Amino acid sequence: MRQAMEDGVSEVLSSVVNDVGEAVSRNVSGAELLHELLSAPWLHALLKIYECLLQFQRLSPSPFLPYASRLLHEIMTVMEKVHCPSAEARELYSLLSSPHIQALLSSHDSVALLDYGPVLPPLPDEMPEDEEAMRIVCLVKNNQPLGATIRRDEETGDIYIARVICGGLADRSGLLHPGDLLVEVNGNPVVGLEPEQVIQILINSQGTILFKVIPNAAQTSSTQKPVYMRTMVDYCPLQDSSIPCPDAGMSFSKGDLLEVVDQSDAQWWQARKLYCPVSYAGLIPSAGMLKSKQREQWWCQPLQVHTCIRPLTLADNEDDLTQADDKHTTADENDSDVTDGIYLAGFRRSFRLWKRVSYRRRRQSCTSCSPSSSALSTPYEEVTLYQRPPQENHRLIILVGASGVGVNELRKRLIKLNPSTFQGPLPHTTRPIREGEQTGREYHFVTKELFEYMVCNHRFVEYGEYKGHLYGTSTDAIDEVLKRGRMCIIDVEPHCIQSLRARKLKPYVIFIKAPSPDRLRQTRRDARIINYTISRAFTEDDFVELEEASKLMEAKYRQFFDSVLVNDDPQDACMQLCSIMQQAQDEPQWIPVSWNRME
Numbered sequence: 341m342r343q344a345m346e347d348g349v350s351e352v353l354s355s356v357v358n359d360v361g362e363a364v365s366r367n368v369s370g371a372e373l374l375h376e377l378l379s380a381p382w383l384h385a386l387l388k389i390y391e392c393l394l395q396f397q398r399l400s401p402s403p404f405l406p407y408a409s410r411l412l413h414e415i416m417t418v419m420e421k422v423h424c425p426s427a428e429a430r431e432l433y434s435l436l437s438s439p440h441i442q443a444l445l446s447s448h449d450s451v452a453l454l455d456y457g458p459v460l461p462p463l464p465d466e467m468p469e470d471e472e473a474m475r476i477v478c479l480v481k482n483n484q485p486l487g488a489t490i491r492r493d494e495e496t497g498d499i500y501i502a503r504v505i506c507g508g509l510a511d512r513s514g515l516l517h518p519g520d521l522l523v524e525v526n527g528n529p530v531v532g533l534e535p536e537q538v539i540q541i542l543i544n545s546q547g548t549i550l551f552k553v554i555p556n557a558a559q560t561s562s563t564q565k566p567v568y569m570r571t572m573v574d575y576c577p578l579q580d581s582s583i584p585c586p587d588a589g590m591s592f593s594k595g596d597l598l599e600v601v602d603q604s605d606a607q608w609w610q611a612r613k614l615y616c617p618v619s620y621a622g623l624i625p626s627a628g629m630l631k632s633k634q635r636e637q638w639w640c641q642p643l644q645v646h647t648c649i650r651p652l653t654l655a656d657n658e659d660d661l662t663q664a665d666d667k668h669t670t671a672d673e674n675d676s677d678v679t680d681g682i683y684l685a686g687f688r689r690s691f692r693l694w695k696r697v698s699y700r701r702r703r704q705s706c707t708s709c710s711p712s713s714s715a716l717s718t719p720y721e722e723v724t725l726y727q728r729p730p731q732e733n734h735r736l737i738i739l740v741g742a743s744g745v746g747v748n749e750l751r752k753r754l755i756k757l758n759p760s761t762f763q764g765p766l767p768h769t770t771r772p773i774r775e776g777e778q779t780g781r782e783y784h785f786v787t788k789e790l791f792e793y794m795v796c797n798h799r800f801v802e803y804g805e806y807k808g809h810l811y812g813t814s815t816d817a818i819d820e821v822l823k824r825g826r827m828c829i830i831d832v833e834p835h836c837i838q839s840l841r842a843r844k845l846k847p848y849v850i851f852i853k854a855p856s857p858d859r860l861r862q863t864r865r866d867a868r869i870i871n872y873t874i875s876r877a878f879t880e881d882d883f884v885e886l887e888e889a890s891k892l893m894e895a896k897y898r899q900f901f902d903s904v905l906v907n908d909d910p911q912d913a914c915m916q917l918c919s920i921m922q923q924a925q926d927e928p929q930w931i932p933v934s935w936n937r938m939e
């Protein structure tokens with residue numbers, strides 16, 4: 341019967357109404373009153389709702405994502421940066437700005453997180469005498485941390501709420517604030533306890549936690565504007581003994597994008613990771629705090645000679661020279677390329693002079709690098725969303741990747757695909773011009789004196805020596821390409837990125853990553869290692885070196901990568917590269933704020 345009722349209560353009601361209707365016509369006493377009641381529209385509506393809810397319960401829908409509100413704000417931030425939004429974009433913006441949609445998505449997130457707010461128990465029978473000053477706060481523990489830290493006043497021994505984590509349980513209750521004096525936790529007085537003992541009580545509590553606090557009278561509500569930052573180092577709160585509460589800490593890796601929501605504390609900031617489905621913030625060390633930690637760490641490390649950053653000559657390639665087996669190629673032999681009658685300037689062998697320097701030697705020098713001075717000075721880099729105005733030069737595209745991963749191959753394919761859009765900068769050289777060559781076509785042929793003058797004036801992105809002649813890629817050559825309205829693509833060693841990261845070029849860095857070990861061996865079956873001195877098939881040792889070098893490079897420099905592209909199938913990789921580059925030029929991207937300031 342109950343099942344029948346649940347299946348169709350409004351139908352049952354309709355038949356009852358009919359029966360009672362008949363009783364009315366037979367003039368049964370009280371039937372008219374009952375008929376009126378059962379026919380009331382509100383009763384029918386209520387039962388319809390009841391039926392819908394039952395149906396909904398059976399479907400047990402699950403949320404598509406638990407952070408719709410944040411996504412909404414992220415979308416709005418992106419849209420605010422769009423210069424000439426389309427009519428659809430404007431309509432979407434106005435819909436997303438409406439308080440009703442925002443409230444709806446906020447409720448959606450609460451339901452998705454099963455976070456229905458505190459359920460208040462009845463007030464205790466014995467109210468303290470100074471009940472005015474006491475606040476009783478009941479929080480329901482769920483899978484989130486409570487989102488508050490405590491501190492002890494060294495003089496009085498009193499325990500206070502030190503900070504409330506943005507978006508956490510305590511924050512959303514709106515009932516706990518920094519500076520509130522903690523009196524009891526779940527009926528346990530905290531007077532005389534160490535903060536660790538209070539934390540233990542909290543950890544052991546199940547379900548609801550009852551706090552008695554004396555509110556901080558001098559409470560100030562701080563609404564800080566979020567600041568966006570890119571992290572330049574890795575951080576793990578569980579390995580940091582100085583963090584006030586490791587559970588409230590947030591780990592991050594180099595290159596993560598953070599929304600810093602609270603910087604009121606000089607030592608510990610609160611932040612959320614962008615594009616991450618967690619709605620509450622976590623504690624991170626402030627820039628000053630992180631810098632002093634890095635300095636401590638740095639001083640504790642044994643002194644190592646820093647060999648990473650220096651121009652190299654091909655003399656460093658002596659291992660390769662002795663190992664070179666079959667046919668040798670030279671830098672110049674592969675220089676020129678002509679597609680459909682168009683001479684492709686800058687379309688020559690990669691000018692990565694570090695190529696195939698003994699891997700072991702390089703690995704040793706790279707791993708021995710203590711944090712670089714720049715990493716020490718900027719653990720966080722403030723960033724902002726930037727969209728290139730159509731009238732401005734294209735952003736410089738930098739490709740980086742381990743030697744042999746296919747950086748040069750991708751760059752060549754891309755330029756061949758569309759030589760009127762993509763172009764490499766024309767290198768400079770001091771070697772004598774040969775018959776049939778033209779300066780400004782194969783190279784900018786310059787004297788040694790001029791080349792050295794340019795080196796002294798930091799005009800080269802990279803330079804080096806081969807067979808007694810100097811070769812280099814200059815910033816002027818990059819400018820030339822950009823001024824012609826083309827997208828300039830260069831491939832450099834990752835240590836050169838830092839010097840290129842400036843307002844003028846606004847470089848967008850794409851890391852070309854090795855595919856999985858199996859795919860690497862499959863796809864490179866017919867590939868050849870080609871550099872200035874050798875051309876031969878890949879060996880198993882080459883694959884191992886390539887994989888390790890790729891991982892090492894990513895671990896060391898990923899804070900500078902705007903995008904990562906796995907070079908698996910060359911055709912697919914080339915298409916992906918094309919679309920990444922297009923997005924870099926036409927869609928909003930995070931760049932350092934210093935690149936966006938007016939000069």
Ligand SMILES: Nc1ncnc2c1ncn2[C@@H]1O[C@H](COP(=O)(O)OP(=O)(O)OP(=O)(O)O)[C@@H](O)[C@H]1O
Binds near residue numbers: 750
């Ligand atoms: N996705 C791919 N699938 C198969 N072969 C590839 C792929 N990418 C590159 N190759 C081949 O691998 C070899 C090495 O590529 P390439 O010379 O572009 O490497 P590189 O990263 O520029 O290294 P280097 O800087 O040492 O020249 C070439 O024979 C190239 O054709």
